[in-house]
Amino acid sequence: MFPAVSEAVAHRRRTASSEWISALAARWRRPFLIALGVTVGLRVVSELVALVSAYGVAFPHVVAHDPHTLIEVWNQWDTGFYLSIAAHGYPAARLTGAHAAGNPLFIAFGPLYPTAIRLVHRVTGTGLLLAGQLVSALSMVVAVAGLVHLAEKDEGHSRSGTTAMLLVAFPTAFFLLADYPDSMALALAVWAFIAVRNRYWVLAGLAAAGLFLTKYYLAIVVVALLVEVWEARSPGDHRARSRREPLLAAVAVVVPTLAAGVGWMVFCARRYGDALAFVHIQSRWGRHFAFPWTLVWRTGGDLIHLRFLDTSTASVMELFDSVTVVLLIGVAVYSYLRIRRSYGVMLGLAACAFTFQTILYSETREVLALFPFFIGGARWVDGHPWRERAVLACFLPASYFLISRFVTNHFAG
Numbered sequence: 001m002f003p004a005v006s007e008a009v010a011h012r013r014r015t016a017s018s019e020w021i022s023a024l025a026a027r028w029r030r031p032f033l034i035a036l037g038v039t040v041g042l043r044v045v046s047e048l049v050a051l052v053s054a055y056g057v058a059f060p061h062v063v064a065h066d067p068h069t070l071i072e073v074w075n076q077w078d079t080g081f082y083l084s085i086a087a088h089g090y091p092a093a094r095l096t097g098a099h100a101a102g103n104p105l106f107i108a109f110g111p112l113y114p115t116a117i118r119l120v121h122r123v124t125g126t127g128l129l130l131a132g133q134l135v136s137a138l139s140m141v142v143a144v145a146g147l148v149h150l151a152e153k154d155e156g157h158s159r160s161g162t163t164a165m166l167l168v169a170f171p172t173a174f175f176l177l178a179d180y181p182d183s184m185a186l187a188l189a190v191w192a193f194i195a196v197r198n199r200y201w202v203l204a205g206l207a208a209a210g211l212f213l214t215k216y217y218l219a220i221v222v223v224a225l226l227v228e229v230w231e232a233r234s235p236g237d238h239r240a241r242s243r244r245e246p247l248l249a250a251v252a253v254v255v256p257t258l259a260a261g262v263g264w265m266v267f268c269a270r271r272y273g274d275a276l277a278f279v280h281i282q283s284r285w286g287r288h289f290a291f292p293w294t295l296v297w298r299t300g301g302d303l304i305h306l307r308f309l310d311t312s313t314a315s316v317m318e319l320f321d322s323v324t325v326v327l328l329i330g331v332a333v334y335s336y337l338r339i340r341r342s343y344g345v346m347l348g349l350a351a352c353a354f355t356f357q358t359i360l361y362s363e364t365r366e367v368l369a370l371f372p373f374f375i376g377g378a379r380w381v382d383g384h385p386w387r388e389r390a391v392l393a394c395f396l397p398a399s400y401f402l403i404s405r406f407v408t409n410h411f412a413g
Contacts, residue, residue: 027149028145028149030148031144031145031146031148031149031152031160032141032145034144034145034148034160034161034164035140035141035142035143035144035145035148035164036141038144038164038165038167038168039137039140039141039144039177041168042140042168042173042174042176042177043137043177046173046174046177046399046403047070047073049399049400049403049404050073050074050174050403050404050406050407051063051069051070051073053403053404053407053408054073054407054408055069071127071129071130071133072129073407074129074133074177074178074179074406074407075129075179076178076406076407076409077406077409077411077412078109078180079129079132079178079179079180081105081106081108081109082109082113082114082117082132082179082180082181083114083117083128083129083132083179084106085106085109085111085114086114086115086117086118086121086128086131086132087118087128090106090107090111090271091104091106092271092272104272104277104281105281105284107268107271107272107277107278107281108278108281108282108284108285109181110181110212110213110214110215110216111213111264112181112184112210112213112214113132113135113180113181113184113214116135116184117131117132117135117179118131120132120134120135129179132179133177133178133179135184136176136177136178136179136180136181136182136183136184137177137183139176139183139184139186139187140176140177140183140186140187142187142191143176143183143186143187143190143371144164144167144168146187146190146191146194147160147163147164147167147186147190147371147374147375148160148161148163148164149194150190150193150194150371150375151163151164151375151378153197154339154340154375155339155375155378155379155382159375159378159379159382160378162378162381162382162388163374163375163377163378165378166374166377166378166381166391166395167368167371167374169391169392169395169396169399170367170368170374170395170399171320171364171395171398171399171401171402172364172365172367172368172399172402172412172413173368173399174399174402174403174406175365175368175413176368178406180365181214181215182365182366182368182369183368184214185211185214185215185218185368185369186368186369186371188207188208188210188211188214189207189211189218189221189369189370189371190371191203191207192204192207192208192211192221192225193224193225193228193342193371195207196225196228196229196232196253197228197232199232199249201229201248201249201252201253202252202256204225204252204253205225205252205253205254205255205256205257206256208221208222208225208253208256208257209256209257209259209260211257211369212257212260212261212264213260213264215366215369216278216279217350217353218369219257219261220346220349220350220353221346222253222254222257223345223346223349224342224343224345224346224349225253225342226250226253226254227341227342227345228342229246229249229250229253230246231341231342232246232249264278285359285361286358286359286361287357287358287359287361288357288358289356289357289358290356290357290358291356292355292356294358295355295356295357295358295359295360298358298359299318299322299359299360302318303318303319303322317360317361317362317364317411317412317413318360320364320398320402320413321360321361321362321363321364322360324363324364324367325351325354325355325360325363327373328347328350328351328354328363328367328370328373329348329351331347331372331373331376331377331380332344332347332348332350332351333348334376334379334380335347335372335375335376336348338376338379339372339375339376339379340372343372343375343376344372346370346372347370347372347373347376350366350367350370354366362413364402364413365412365413377391
């Protein structure tokens with residue numbers, strides 16, 4: 001009798017496990033299919049634009065002669081920093097205040113993405129450049145799948161597709177597949193919110209810590225996660241355990257990022273003699289703290305007097321970044337009032353990070369990690385075909401223009 005009981009229990013467990021796997025597959029099949037489709041589609045289209053921009057109509061002959069061109073065409077700008085860190089780590093140099101001796105610019109780039117490149121390089125044996133693009137592609141699939149899942153929960157199936165479409169149509173979306181950490185940052189941000197909304201507080205905290213180690217300023221996401229923790233509390237339940245849970249959840253969300261920040265400051269202090277080296281080095285790009293009206297005055301003057309049309313490296317990007325910041329502020333308010341407060345807080349803090357400085361620099365790329373920006377945009381255009389067409393009519397030519405700039409060694413973000 002006992003063997004029969006044991007066999008019945010084992011059968012029920014196998015059945016329950018099979019049902020759980022089937023339910024999980026059914027829930028995530030659509031998000032991952034969409035993610036895979038848009039990732040492949042973005043790669044094909046952006047690759048074609050890049051090759052035409054770099055080599056003209058002769059690109060088929062160039063690729064046939066050297067297939068590595070398909071990968072090498074993206075080896076521009078910050079790619080060199082990330083690949084060098086992946087290969088050699090952070091070079092030693094000493095900092096004096098906000099100024100550096102030698103070439104410590106590498107400390108401006110977070111360690112998580114180059115660490116992932118190094119790991120993939122060692123496991124697969126591929127070159128560092130290809131390893132970086134593999135990391136970015138995998139991160140994008142994971143990010144878009146999570147984004148579609150979140151958008152489905154908040155907005156429904158139709159708007160989840162629109163959200164993914166707006167993301168891949170955005171002018172700087174090609175950075176998601178280049179050797180840049182934007183797709184990794186997007187994935188960590190999305191899955192931090194998925195974790196916190198499913199009450200996996202520690203996982204949300206670890207994802208937030210990963211965000212800090214990918215892009216330092218994204219530590220602001222911790223505040224948005226705390227808003228989710230607060231709104232997830234159980235109103236009306238006055239038991240002691242219920243009262244403690246929000247506090248314990250907040251600790252679980254905050255501590256990993258705090259630990260990552262302290263650890264990174266210790267590293268910077270030992271390597272460069274300055275615990276805040278990763279902050280001070282921003283001055284090498286002309287970034288200094290300033291109140292928003294300083295930025296408005298400077299940027300407004302550049303736009304009014306058409307100085308953004310100068311031939312300097314990043315001048316034309318000032319127009320793109322200005323429009324992006326204005327849109328970000330609008331979507332932040334809209335998201336806070338109409339979608340989720342945590343989304344509005346996340347976008348609002350990002351807008352503060354972008355505007356409390358003397359210059360705009362790469363904001364059109366940085367918003368790629370701010371997924372509520374695209375959820376809010378999908379809410380605004382969905383059900384209004386003319387809005388969607390107008391947005392795409394602006395996004396797609398701008399995307400072509402920025403890809404062309406990037407692969408021909410002109411600054412694009």
